[in-house]
Amino acid sequence: MKLIKKVDALKFRSGKINEIKEDVVSDNPITLVINGKRVSTFSAIKDSLKEFSIGYLLGENIIKSLEEIEDIDIDENIINIKLINDYKIEDKQLCSDAAGGLREKVKSADNIESNLKISSEELVKNMELLTSKAKIWKLTGGTHVAALVYNNKIILREDVSRHVAVDKVIGAGALEEVDFNQSYIIYSGRMPADMVIKLNRVGIPIIASNAAPAYSGYLVVKESNMTMIGFLRGENFNVYGNYERIAFN
Numbered sequence: 001m002k003l004i005k006k007v008d009a010l011k012f013r014s015g016k017i018n019e020i021k022e023d024v025v026s027d028n029p030i031t032l033v034i035n036g037k038r039v040s041t042f043s044a045i046k047d048s049l050k051e052f053s054i055g056y057l058l059g060e061n062i063i064k065s066l067e068e069i070e071d072i073d074i075d076e077n078i079i080n081i082k083l084i085n086d087y088k089i090e091d092k093q094l095c096s097d098a099a100g101g102l103r104e105k106v107k108s109a110d111n112i113e114s115n116l117k118i119s120s121e122e123l124v125k126n127m128e129l130l131t132s133k134a135k136i137w138k139l140t141g142g143t144h145v146a147a148l149v150y151n152n153k154i155i156l157r158e159d160v161s162r163h164v165a166v167d168k169v170i171g172a173g174a175l176e177e178v179d180f181n182q183s184y185i186i187y188s189g190r191m192p193a194d195m196v197i198k199l200n201r202v203g204i205p206i207i208a209s210n211a212a213p214a215y216s217g218y219l220v221v222k223e224s225n226m227t228m229i230g231f232l233r234g235e236n237f238n239v240y241g242n243y244e245r246i247a248f249n
Contacts, residue, residue, distance in 0.1 A: 002026060003045055004139055025142035027160045032056065033080045035087045044164045045136070045143070048157055049074050053081055054174050055167030059198035062087065066174055109197050109224040114181045114205035119247045120237075123208055126154065126186050127232050134158055134188075146187035148173045148204075162189030163198070170202055180204045191217040191228055200224050206245055208232050213240055 009022040030044045032053065044052065053072050057063045063083065070082040126149055134145040136158045143158040146165040155176070157168035166187060173180065184206035185199055191209055193216035199207055200220065208229035213221075221228045221241035228240040239246050 003047060003136055023139045025136055025140045025160055027142075028077055031078045033078060034062070035081070035083055037087065042164055043160055045159050046077070047159075048168045048172065049079055051157070051168045051171030051175065052159075052164055053079050053171065055169065055171030057081070058174060058202050059167055059170055061201050109200040109220045109226075111223075111225050112181070112200065112203060112205045113225065114203075114245075116182050116184065116205055117245050117247055118184065118206065119249055120235075121249045123186070123229060123232060123237065123246075124235050127208070127210060129154065130156065130186055130188070137188075144188045146185060146189075148178065148183055148185060150178050150183035162187065163195070165189075166195065166198060170198075170204075174202075184208065186232075190214060191230060193217050193220045196220040196224075196226065196228070200226060205242075208237070213238075 003026055004023050005026045006021045007024050009020050011018045011020045025045065027043045028046050029041050030049065031041045032039045050072055054066065054069070057069070063069065068084050070084050073080040126147065130145055130147050133156050134143065137143045137145055143160055144162040144165045145156065145158045146169050147154050147156040148169040155169050155172045157165055157172065159165040159168060166185060169185070173183065180203040183204055185204055186208040188210055189195065190211045191207060192214035196207060196217045197220055206227045210232045211230065213228055213230045217228065218240055220226070225242055227242045227245045230238045230240065
């Protein structure tokens with residue numbers, strides 16, 4: 001499956017028109033089915049779909065551990081997940097994914113206790129790394145990129161959806177048995193409540209982005225003892241929430 005497609009386009013520059021072939025990201029409708037019940041359909045890249053499935057289940061409070069998953073079968077654009085326990089969508093009143101339409105039902109977030117501390121130098125370096133490693137974004141400009149950073153290691157994924165990109169790195173981290181409490185997310189999207197709560201549910205204490213926070217995300221950060229870094233551009237950034245987790249060089 002090619003992740004990038006060539007399309008015909010007209011390029012208008014400095015008053016001149018040229019016919020060109022343009023690279024665009026290849027997104028697809030991906031349907032998630034849990035215990036035979038359709039949950040939602042997402043626009044996503046057909047890459048790292050197992051990791052996406054696991055990250056979605058954890059971040060949406062559907063499971064607490066990998067042991068609750070009996071099987072994940074990916075058939076073209078359909079992901080069939082079999083959970084050990086029965087899954088009833090009406091029982092999951094705290095789903096945060098905006099695409100699922102249940103964002104308004106998010107009520108609260110758990111308090112996160114973590115002794116993780118990162119330096120301003122590390123934040124700047126990893127944002128630069130995020131940009132340099134975003135292969136599809138550099139070719140098309142059509143993806144978000146997310147990374148899970150832990151123990152001087154980094155897991156990076158891209159997708160057209162910021163939620164799916166983050167789900168993918170959470171899922172990959174779960175498969176690697178990462179201690180989420182000693183990790184952080186750095187990515188290229190806004191930070192409203194639905195994104196912050198996704199991280200909160202797996203115990204990740206820090207989220208950093210080159211984009212802006214939203215007030216709803218800020219409220220979750222303050223309520224749950226998390227740390228949010230916004231406008232991470234060059235050597236500049238803002239810190240919201242628990243400031244003590246950042247060591248300023």
